[in-house]
Amino acid sequence: MTSNAVALSERRLGKFGDKYFAGRPQQVLLRNWLSFKSSAWIAVVSGFLEPVLYLLSFGYGIGELVGNISTPGGDISYAAYIAPGLLATSAMNGAMLDSTWNVFFKLNESRLYKAMLATSLGPLDVALGEIAWALMRGGLYATAFTIIIAGLGLVTSWWAILAIPAAIIVAFGFASFGMAITSFMKSHHQMNFFEIFLLPMFLFSGAFYPLTVFPGWAQAIIKALPLRQAIELVTRAMNGEFGINILVNFTYFLVMICVGLFFTTKRLNALFMK
Amino acid sequence: MTEMLIQARGLTKTYGDFVAVDGIDFDVAKGESFGFLGPNGAGKSTTMRIIGATSVRTSGTLTILGKDPEVNGPQIRAHLGVVPQQDNLDNELTVSENIFIYGRYFGLSSSFINKKIPELLEFAQLEEKKDTKVEALSGGMKRRLTIARSLVSEPDILMLDEPTTGLDPQARHILWDRLFRLKEQGVTLLITTHYMDEAEQLCDRLIVMDRGKIMAEDSPAQLIKTYSTKEVLEVRFGSDRNQEMVEVLRPLADRIEVLPDRILLYATDGEQLLEQITAKGIHPNTSLVRRSSLEDVFLRLTGRSLVE
Numbered sequence: 169m170t171s172n173a174v175a176l177s178e179r180r181l182g183k184f185g186d187k188y189f190a191g192r193p194q195q196v197l198l199r200n201w202l203s204f205k206s207s208a209w210i211a212v213v214s215g216f217l218e219p220v221l222y223l224l225s226f227g228y229g230i231g232e233l234v235g236n237i238s239t240p241g242g243d244i245s246y247a248a249y250i251a252p253g254l255l256a257t258s259a260m261n262g263a264m265l266d267s268t269w270n271v272f273f274k275l276n277e278s279r280l281y282k283a284m285l286a287t288s289l290g291p292l293d294v295a296l297g298e299i300a301w302a303l304m305r306g307g308l309y310a311t312a313f314t315i316i317i318a319g320l321g322l323v324t325s326w327w328a329i330l331a332i333p334a335a336i337i338v339a340f341g342f343a344s345f346g347m348a349i350t351s352f353m354k355s356h357h358q359m360n361f362f363e364i365f366l367l368p369m370f371l372f373s374g375a376f377y378p379l380t381v382f383p384g385w386a387q388a389i390i391k392a393l394p395l396r397q398a399i400e401l402v403t404r405a406m407n408g409e410f411g412i413n414i415l416v417n418f419t420y421f422l423v424m425i426c427v428g429l430f431f432t433t434k435r436l437n438a439l440f441m442k
Numbered sequence: 443m444t445e446m447l448i449q450a451r452g453l454t455k456t457y458g459d460f461v462a463v464d465g466i467d468f469d470v471a472k473g474e475s476f477g478f479l480g481p482n483g484a485g486k487s488t489t490m491r492i493i494g495a496t497s498v499r500t501s502g503t504l505t506i507l508g509k510d511p512e513v514n515g516p517q518i519r520a521h522l523g524v525v526p527q528q529d530n531l532d533n534e535l536t537v538s539e540n541i542f543i544y545g546r547y548f549g550l551s552s553s554f555i556n557k558k559i560p561e562l563l564e565f566a567q568l569e570e571k572k573d574t575k576v577e578a579l580s581g582g583m584k585r586r587l588t589i590a591r592s593l594v595s596e597p598d599i600l601m602l603d604e605p606t607t608g609l610d611p612q613a614r615h616i617l618w619d620r621l622f623r624l625k626e627q628g629v630t631l632l633i634t635t636h637y638m639d640e641a642e643q644l645c646d647r648l649i650v651m652d653r654g655k656i657m658a659e660d661s662p663a664q665l666i667k668t669y670s671t672k673e674v675l676e677v678r679f680g681s682d683r684n685q686e687m688v689e690v691l692r693p694l695a696d697r698i699e700v701l702p703d704r705i706l707l708y709a710t711d712g713e714q715l716l717e718q719i720t721a722k723g724i725h726p727n728t729s730l731v732r733r734s735s736l737e738d739v740f741l742r743l744t745g746r747s748l749v750e
Contacts, residue, residue, distance in 0.1 A: 173595035176549035177520035187515055195546040202543060203534040206575075279530035286496060287547040287595075288520040441496055441515070 177288040188433055189292040196284065196297020197304075215265050216309045219258040220316060226250060226376060227322075241324075241407060248322040252331070252406050253375025256398035258313045259335035260342045260366075263306035267346035268362050271298060272353060275439070282440055291436035295429055299343045306339025307332070327408035334405035338398040341421035344428025345394070351435035369395045394424060444471040447599060447630055448493060452502035455488050462488040464654035465502065470599075475631040477645030479638065479736060481746070485654040486634035487527060490603050493632065495519050507598060520548060523592030527603040529584045531576045537587055538563065538572040545594040558594055565620065566590035582613030586620060593624075600624060601632045606640060618643055638736035650736075650743055657743040662736055669742045670734035671696050673712035677719070677726035678704045687724070694718055699741050706738070 180186045227247025236243040274280040284294050314331050317323055346362070353359050372382075373395040379387045390396050401417035404410075448470040455463040463485040470476045478486040491497035492504065495511035495518045504511060511518050532540050538559050545555035563569045566586040571579065579587065585605065592600060605621070606614040621644055625631060635641050641648055642662045649659045658665055675695070679687050684705055692698050695707035695715060709715040712731030719726070741747060 172550060172554065173520040173548040173597075174517060177517045181514075181517065190516055190549065192547070192549055195543070195549075198546060199532070199535075199543045202539050203532070207534065278533060279528065280532060282526070283530040283532070283544075284547055286494060286519065286522075286524040286526070287544065288516040288549070289547050290516060441498065 173288060185290075185292065188290040188437065190288055190290050191293070192289060193293045193296035193300060195289070196294055197301055200297075200301045212305070212308075215261055215305075216258065216312060218261060219254040219309075219313060222257075223247065223251060223254050223317070230376075244324070245322070247320070248317075248324070250376055251317045251322045252403040253373070253399045255310055255313050255317070255331055255335060255406075256338055256395065256402040257370055257375060259306040259310040259339040259402075260395060260398060261306075262309035263302045263339035263341075263343040264346050264362065264366065266302035266305050267299065267343040268350050269359065270302075271347050271350045272356075272359055274298075275351065281436060285436070285440045291440070292429075292433045294436055295347065295432040299340070299347055299429065299432070302343035302347070303336060303339040306343065307336040310335030310339065323406070325406075325408065328406045330405040330408070331402055334402045337418065337421050338401060341394065341398075341424035341428070344425045344432070346428075348428040348431035348435065351432055351439070369393050373399055375399060394420070397421065446470065447472050447507055448632075449505045450489075450493075450502065451504075453489070453492065453499055453504055454501045455485075455492060455497065456500045461654050463492070463499075466649075466651075466654075466656045468649055468656070468659065470630065470632065473628045473630055475625050475633065475644055475646045477641045477648030478632075478634040478651055479636070479641045479645075479648050479740070480634075480651035481636055483653075484636075484651040486651055487603055489651075490601055490632065490634055494522055494524050494601055520595065521598045523589075523595065523597035523600040525585075525588050525592050525600070525602045525605060527607065529588055531584055531588060531591070533575070533577045536573050536575055537568055537579070540576060540587060541591050541594050544591045548595045550595065555594060562590040562593055565593070565623070567616070580613070582609050582616060585609060585613070585617060589617075589620065597629070599630045599632060603634050604636070605633065606635075606637065614640075638740070641736050650740060652740075652744045652746075658739065665736060665739045666734045668739075670738040671708040672710045672734060673708075674732055674734050674738060675707040675709060675712040675715050676704050676728075676730040676732065677707065677716075678728045679726050687726075690722075690724065691719065697742070699738075701747065706741070708734070708738070 177190065180189065180191050227250055231246030234246045237246055237249045281294055285291065311332050314328065318328065373390060373393060379390060382390065397417050397420045401414060401421065404414040404417065446469045451467050452465045453463055454461070454465050466489070478489060480486050488497065492499050492511065493506060495515040498512060506518050507521055509518050532543065535543065541559050541562055542555050545558070563572055566589065568583060568587060568590070571583065576584065576587065602621070606617055609617065621631065631644070633644055645662060647659070647661050650657045650665070658669065660668065678684070681703065684700065688698065688700055688705060691705065691707060695709055697708040699706040707715060716729055716731065737747070
């Protein structure tokens with residue numbers, strides 16, 4: 169009488185959060201992989217291209233006018249100066265692409281989450297699976313970007329390899345937060361909020377110039393923004409600066425990840441278990 | 443004694459001031475095909491969602507296979523196959539991928555699911571479409587795939603919310619045939635519908651719902667016997683004259699219902715009643731004698747039509 173599916177659903181019974189988590193977020197990842205396999209690869213490439221184009225045009229174009237930049241570690245080219253910031257941006261873009269518009273579509277148009285949550289999966293499985301997928305894209309972009317800047321001779325030390333785990337943490341934070349905010353969005357209209365927020369954040373977070381050009385109060389605001397935190401985390405990891413500062417950046421993302429996951433799960437539950 | 447798979451007592455669901463389900467009681471036995479008949483907004487879909495553990499009841503008790511959906515949501519969902527009113531197939535995947543990933547959501551092994559896929563495709567008559575993207579399927583095919591997909595976990599109860607709404611007559615009949623087969627295999631079916639013919643075809647027993655309440659509960663045949671006459675005579679005099687004819691006809695029939703376009707006269711023998719009417723020199727524009735249906739039961743119970 170008891171079917172296979174029932175026995176499987178009873179495994180997590182009595183464990184923490186058993187109503188919200190079946191322990192199968194990987195099936196949500198698998199679903200995305202099946203869908204991705206047959207989808208247009210061009211969408212993946214286009215999302216990745218943006219920071220690469222910035223690197224080439226600004227790094228080598230404006231870099232020609234700017235000349236070398238002096239840093240505590242010595243003089244570096246302008247392209248090398250902006251590379252970590254663009255790497256962080258690349259991770260952010262990758263994560264945000266999946267966790268915002270794609271999630272919005274699955275929530276509101278394709279009713280995919282509704283189908284998932286009619287099975288024995290829980291909202292935390294869906295949240296974790298989707299966020300993991302988004303962060304994988306962010307991680308992929310960041311890895312490819314690291315390879316490109318290494319190929320262009322813009323990295324000077326082996327610490328640069330740490331840019332990849334740093335970028336994955338960044339992507340995790342943005343994916344988690346992005347999905348949480350998306351789950352509260354009711355229309356395409358509201359989704360434009362992300363563009364309004366992301367573009368200025370990209371331009372003013374000091375990827376292209378030091379924050380010291382701004383007055384103190386503006387610097388304080390920028391430092392509180394996630395992209396600034398991401399740039400600092402990636403730059404410090406690439407330079408091998410391990411101190412209290414990088415710990416603060418890391419903690420910032422840890423909080424972002426947890427808060428995002430919490431609200432995404434709560435919201436999915438409210439939307440589909442009402 | 444028959445085993446009760448579902449027991450609801452005083453089941454209530456409110457959204458703010460709106461009472462969607464108003465203290466209903468019902469039992470569903472194992473192997474039974476149980477229907478919820480009522481117009482849109484009667485509370486059928488809400489009841490289904492509560493049973494499906496994707497909606498939380500406001501009050502009352504509900505037991506599904508001995509479990510409470512409030513406590514054991516995921517475990518109850520593992521027992522169920524859900525076919526929602528609006529298809530929520532995965533449009534980006536192929537037909538067989540849809541079944542595959544749905545089984546994976548339940549945690550079933552790939553080898554188990556892959557063994558089941560050909561069997562389910564055959565059931566849904568979609569073998570030739572197995573590698574087609576779902577987007578390209580017709581409405582009837584999509585519905586059959588949704589049913590096949592819901593069967594991958596070998597559910598104890600299959601829940602179908604308005605299974606044939608939006609399908610053409612041929613697609614409906616194919617679907618009914620498939621559901622009959624499941625019934626024969628002993629799958630317990632829960633069906634909501636606002637089509638009386640569907641309820642008559644598929645349901646062993648049903649509850650008639652209106653505005654969140656149960657108006658009647660029985661087998662389709664027994665409901666007709668209790669709440670209607672054997673036959674119905676439908677007469678039309680044209681929309682202007684219908685109303686004035688009502689008073690003339692009222693004494694002749696057991697019961698009379700006036701619809702916007704026609705008058706329904708309830709009698710044991712419809713032909714005989716028609717003869718009586720014509721003998722009085724009354725000649726309707728058109729007349730039709732038919733058996734009583736659940737539509738008549740609903741009309742009697744609520745004073746309204748099912749499909750408006």
